[in-house]
Amino acid sequence: SVTLFWFRRDLRLQDNAGLYYALKENKDVLPVFIFDTTILDTLEDKDDARLTFIHQSLEILKQQLEELGSSLLILHGDPVELYKKLNPKAVYTNHDYEPYARARDQRVKEILEAKDIAFRTYKDQVIFEKDEVLKDDGKPYTIFTPYSRKWKAAMKPFYLKSYPTEKYTRHLLKTTPLPFPTLKDLGFVPSTIEFPERVVKKSIVEKYDTQRNFPAIRGTTRLSVHLRFGTVSIRKLAVLARQKNEVWLNELIWRDFYHMILWHFPEVETKAFKPAYDRIVWRNNADEFDAWCHGQTGYPIVDAGMRELNTTGFMHNRVRMVVASFLTKHLLIDWRWGEAYFAKKLLDYDMAANNGGWQWAAGSGCDAAPYFRVFNPHLQTEKFDKDMTYIRKWVPELDTQEYPKPIVDHAFARERVLRVYKEALG
Numbered sequence: 112s113v114t115l116f117w118f119r120r121d122l123r124l125q126d127n128a129g130l131y132y133a134l135k136e137n138k139d140v141l142p143v144f145i146f147d148t149t150i151l152d153t154l155e156d157k158d159d160a161r162l163t164f165i166h167q168s169l170e171i172l173k174q175q176l177e178e179l180g181s182s183l184l185i186l187h188g189d190p191v192e193l194y195k196k197l198n199p200k201a202v203y204t205n206h207d208y209e210p211y212a213r214a215r216d217q218r219v220k221e222i223l224e225a226k227d228i229a230f231r232t233y234k235d236q237v238i239f240e241k242d243e244v245l246k247d248d249g250k251p252y253t254i255f256t257p258y259s260r261k262w263k264a265a266m267k268p269f270y271l272k273s274y275p276t277e278k279y280t281r282h283l284l285k286t287t288p289l290p291f292p293t294l295k296d297l298g299f300v301p302s303t304i305e306f307p308e309r310v311v312k313k314s315i316v317e318k319y320d321t322q323r324n325f326p327a328i329r330g331t332t333r334l335s336v337h338l339r340f341g342t343v344s345i346r347k348l349a350v351l352a353r354q355k356n357e358v359w360l361n362e363l364i365w366r367d368f369y370h371m372i373l374w375h376f377p378e379v380e381t382k383a384f385k386p387a388y389d390r391i392v393w394r395n396n397a398d399e400f401d402a403w404c405h406g407q408t409g410y411p412i413v414d415a416g417m418r419e420l421n422t423t424g425f426m427h428n429r430v431r432m433v434v435a436s437f438l439t440k441h442l443l444i445d446w447r448w449g450e451a452y453f454a455k456k457l458l459d460y461d462m463a464a465n466n467g468g469w470q471w472a473a474g475s476g477c478d479a480a481p482y483f484r485v486f487n488p489h490l491q492t493e494k495f496d497k498d499m500t501y502i503r504k505w506v507p508e509l510d511t512q513e514y515p516k517p518i519v520d521h522a523f524a525r526e527r528v529l530r531v532y533k534e535a536l537g
């Protein structure tokens with residue numbers, strides 16, 4: 112009978128750990144993707160660009176599989192309910208570390224195992240997961256620098272080896288092409304957002320350490336959406352990073368770090384990593400939040416970032432830090448509001464990295480900057496967008512009457528946040 116390989120955050124055939132084992136250990140392997148209604152029901156925008164991205168990625172996969180004489184089974188529904196009805200020989204898939212996915216996979220495992228169907232899962236999304244890089248006392252790291260040191264020491268070529276799925280593609284189930292639902296069938300419409308190319312630009316990686324902080328230039332790789340959906344392999348990127356640029360390698364390690372944190376501390380999804388920070392009395396002014404969302408705060412670098420996000424689904428990392436700090440510290444709005452807005456808009460939205468980034472900016476995260484470090488948007492502009500190229504691209508009306516006055520005075524906001532944080536943290 113048929114063995115299923117279940118695609119989730121790993122939408123590629125090459126160097127895919129779970130797919131490799133499914134093909135190596137079985138004959139008649141049929142890849143499947145499930146449009147999970149539990150996730151789809153949370154999406155507010157019918158033209159959510161991530162759906163278009165997934166749909167396009169599946170189209171490519173399906174075509175590649177059909178060239179190999181097989182196809183891709185696409186289902187739509189609640190995976191737990193679907194697996195109650197399916198009776199394959201086994202189901203193979205790759206780990207997903209988000210709390211919802213863990214609970215879902217646990218249910219699927221129970222349902223399948225009750226029917227004597229094996230559910231096999233593999234590490235694919237990160238280089239080191241869960242308990243693979245721990246402190247000497249066996250506890251998880253909560254500070255990045257020692258974690259990254261241990262990560263690098265543990266790194267052996269073995270961990271970067273590609274999984275040669277191509278060796279066993281003859282084990283794919285032979286079938287005529289299977290149906291492919293349109294976005295409309297799924298209740299969505301195509302987005303017009305342009306997606307970053309699935310290309311690793313070596314020239315960018317080589318200069319990463321000197322160019323990564325300037326939003327006006329293409330100094331970062333823009334691979335985040337591809338890493339999010341697994342359309343590129345992290346192992347391939349880590350090999351390149353080790354050869355070319357240690358600073359870039361560190362960013363890939365941050366990615367592993369936040370996935371590890373979310374695995375060990377799933378409560379960060381809703382709670383401050385440092386509990387005292389949940390005593391902060393946020394102002395949560397809805398009009399100010401709205402101005403922030405729409406890039407109308409009168410702080411040009413903040414507004415440029417938010418408009419870039421709203422238009423492209425991407426925001427440069429330096430600017431993400433500035434807008435997140437501005438929302439939490441200048442406006443005293445709960446980081447969870449900003450996190451949720453990013454979750455809605457970012458193509459590369461990933462709970463581990465997004466939650467990590469927001470809690471870092473708010474000061475409540477593991478390894479966050481001390482709370483009294485309040486980014487000064489003007490100084491950030493002077494340092495990182497001196498001639499205002501990035502700002503003018505997104506805020507063309509900057510020097511006109513149309514552009515709003517600053518929503519709050521910087522010195523006043525700084526004093527206010529220090530007072531409010533101090534009251535909460537003692």
Ligand code: FAD
Binds near residue numbers: 331332457
């Ligand atoms: P590059 O600079 O070329 O880095 C390569 C890859 O490393 C990235 O694609 C990403 O996968 C990973 N990476 C880089 N920086 C980080 C980081 N600080 N933490 C974790 N992984 C990192 N990244 C996301 O992938 N999804 C998110 O939802 C997300 N939300 C963020 C929210 C805030 C408030 C902040 C400050 C940062 C957030 N980041 C997030 C991290 C970072 O901003 C993006 O990964 C990066 O801007 C993506 O651009 P790039 O692909 O050009 O990255």
